[in-house]
Amino acid sequence: MAKHYVSSVQISIFLLLLVNPDFSLAKNGADRIGSLVRESCKNWTQFPNICISTLEADSRSIGVNTFPNLCRVAMEVASTRINDTLTFLSQFQVNQKDPTTQFHLKACVRKYLAGISLIEVNAIPAFDEKDFEEAYNDMDLARQSVAECDDSSLKKLFNGRETELIQFITDVVNLTDRQRRISN
Numbered sequence: 001m002a003k004h005y006v007s008s009v010q011i012s013i014f015l016l017l018l019v020n021p022d023f024s025l026a027k028n029g030a031d032r033i034g035s036l037v038r039e040s041c042k043n044w045t046q047f048p049n050i051c052i053s054t055l056e057a058d059s060r061s062i063g064v065n066t067f068p069n070l071c072r073v074a075m076e077v078a079s080t081r082i083n084d085t086l087t088f089l090s091q092f093q094v095n096q097k098d099p100t101t102q103f104h105l106k107a108c109v110r111k112y113l114a115g116i117s118l119i120e121v122n123a124i125p126a127f128d129e130k131d132f133e134e135a136y137n138d139m140d141l142a143r144q145s146v147a148e149c150d151d152s153s154l155k156k157l158f159n160g161r162e163t164e165l166i167q168f169i170t171d172v173v174n175l176t177d178r179q180r181r182i183s184n
């Protein structure tokens with residue numbers, strides 16, 4: 001009888017240990033990661049709310065636990081966000097009859113493609129080689145390229161998307177700026 005009692009207690013403890021550490025680890029991990037994103041955005045970026053909401057909406061930021069990792073992920077997210085906006089923009093090219101708008105749309109597509117290329121081909125590989133100065137410069141060039149697509153004739157097509165995009169990229173430039181300064 002006593003033996004059975006002990007073993008059922010042991011089983012209960014065993015089950016608790018089995019279930020609980022996983023649960024509490026996951027919870028603490030998520031809090032820590034959440035605060036890394038929030039603190040980094042608040043401490044170092046110009047548009048912290050855009051920075052936080054954009055990074056938190058992307059599953060790639062779930063695994064990050066150091067500032068350099070966060071910075072690396074933020075660059076990837078910037079590239080994805082430019083691509084998303086590019087896809088959004090391309091839908092207007094097909095039916096756009098006004099030659100001036102068509103011209104500006106084409107110019108913007110080129111600027112966005114250049115921005116993606118600067119991040120994917122230059123900034124991220126430089127970052128991986130720990131050349132943070134170069135990564136920062138390339139991110140800033142990407143920001144300039146995307147910001148050059150600001151023709152007023154496209155404003156109503158964009159409906160605020162490009163403003164939010166440029167703000168997020170500016171934040172990522174701020175994060176890479178922070179990374180190059182702490183590694184110097």
Ligand SMILES: *[C@@H]1O[C@H](CO)[C@@H](O)[C@H](O)[C@H]1NC(C)=O
Nearest residue numbers: 035036039040041042043067
């Ligand atoms: C943000 O700033 C606070 C207060 O200065 C500091 O304690 C914290 O470590 C900083 N966090 C990051 C990720 O830079």
Ligand SMILES: *[C@@H]1O[C@H](CO)[C@@H](O)[C@H](O)[C@H]1NC(C)=O
Nearest residue numbers: 043044045046170171173174
């Ligand atoms: C973020 O970057 C922009 C553009 O380079 C700069 O004007 C601004 O001062 C930076 N803000 C912070 C908080 O570093």
Ligand SMILES: *[C@@H]1O[C@H](CO)[C@@H](O)[C@H](O)[C@H]1NC(C)=O
Nearest residue numbers: 083084086087113116117120
């Ligand atoms: C943009 O995303 C699409 C779909 O994920 C992908 O096929 C394409 O290669 C991307 N474009 C660039 C320039 O990265």
